[in-house]
Amino acid sequence: MHWDDLRVFLAVAREGSITGGARRLNVQHSTVSRRLMMLEKSLGTRLLERKSSGYELTDAGAELQRSVSRIEMELIAFEGAMGNQESQLAGDLHVSAINNMASSVLMPLFARFSKTYPDIKLHVQVSNKYVSLADRQADVAIRLTNTPLDTLIGARLTTVASAVYGSKTYLAGLTGTTTPPRWLGVDCCDFHHAWTDKACPTHDHCFFVDDTLLTVAALEQGLGLAYLPCFMGDCNPLLARFSAPEPEHDLGLWLLYHPDLRESRRVRVFRDHMKLEVAAQTALFLGALAAPAAGG
Template sequence: MHWDDLRIFLAVARDGSISGAAKRMNIQHSTVSRRIRLLETQLGTRLIERKKSGYELTPAGDELRMAAGKMELEVLEVEGALGGQEDRVAGELRVSAINNMASSVLMPIFAGFSEAYPDIRLHVQVSNKYVSLAERHADIAIRLTNTPLDTLVGTRLTSVASAVYGERRYLGGLRASGAQPLWIGVECCAFHQSWTHAACPDHRHSFFVDDTLLTLAALKQGLGLAYLPCFMGDSASELERFRQPDPVHDLGLWLLYHPDLKRTKRIRVFREHMVAAVRDQSALFEGRLPQPSGSAF
């Protein structure tokens, strides 16, 4: 058996689909299928079965998954031990980041890193959910949290402030009429959902969104008020703060990675690049940019 074949098998086992594994590993769907069939031929047994809901592991496949997972941890330890001895910074680096950040404020930072280290093949993966770094879903995760997992190590890059925003003309109408504001029903994350429930105790919403980028788009249409991270709200010329940031809503922006990778040079240089770049834009993340004065309700 080849380790590359086992890596492909683990990707299928974790994702539950051939296409998902192919996307994660950046290889062709046909290549994944062929390597799985070859592995089954070498072992003389079926490893996965296709069901209506996707692919499921056979008992033999489940045993191989556990064995291959142990091998993967060993490989991870070797990479960490030897990675710091590299003379040339090169190799694959997979970074999982939040969608609204990866597509906006973080993209110029990623681009700057890629330009500075052209021999590192940077893969940016968008995920707002839990990503297992131990199972190599990614090498680094950039997350908003005040309680990072104690099984990971990392760096708190900055604090991310949030405020309540509305479209400028919509807020002007509210101020002129004195009417009660409408709140957009936000279901993108537990943070914004709980803050919205507290700000709008009757929970009466006529419009709902489940993604922060959708919240931004809805606000621009004048559909009501909503919480947004200040790096998004302050960058949108159509929007204005309805309420100023409250420190109780601050979240830590963390760069997290597995302890066994902390000595790997490409992890180290990426961390150093992110720390410096985010520090230069700390006012944007922390909501400290100058704001025009306006009345709040």
């Protein structure tokens, strides 16, 4: 068996389809299919069964996945153990970050890291969902949470405050009236969804969005109120606060990685870089730069 074939099998097993495995490995669909056939032929057994919903592992496939996953973890551990022996800061570093942060407040920080360490190839991928660091979907994840997974280690970079925002025009129209404000229906994350449900228990929404960047665009059009992180709302000249940040809406900004990468110099220098950069912008993340709220 060749490791490349096993990597292909592991990707398909985790994604549940050849297409998903190919996308994960950034190779052609035909390459994945061919390698799987070769692997099954060399083992003399079927590893996957095609179902209407995708592919399911056979008993042999499930056993192979467990074995290959153990091998992969050994390789991850070896990479971490070799971290202190790296003579140069070079190689690939895959970072997963939330879309609204990666494309705005974090991008200058990433850019400065890339300029400081030009031999490290920084791969930034955006995802608002869980990514498996144990499965090497990324080396580092930057997430907003107050409950990071116990299986991961890292650093709490700062606290991110949130507040309720609306367009300045919309908020001006509310002044002096008894008309209840409209709320956007949001489903970009569990936090904003839960906070909105509490603020608008009638769920009387006429407009719905599932991404924070869409929330900003909808607010700019005067479609109502919504929660936003202060680093987004305070920097938008078209928006203003309807109400001030509340401590119950504070979230921790965490930089997380797998324990087996604790000795990787690439991970360590990236962690230290981000800690210094974020610390320099504490006021922005805490929402300490904005004008007083307009009402609420």
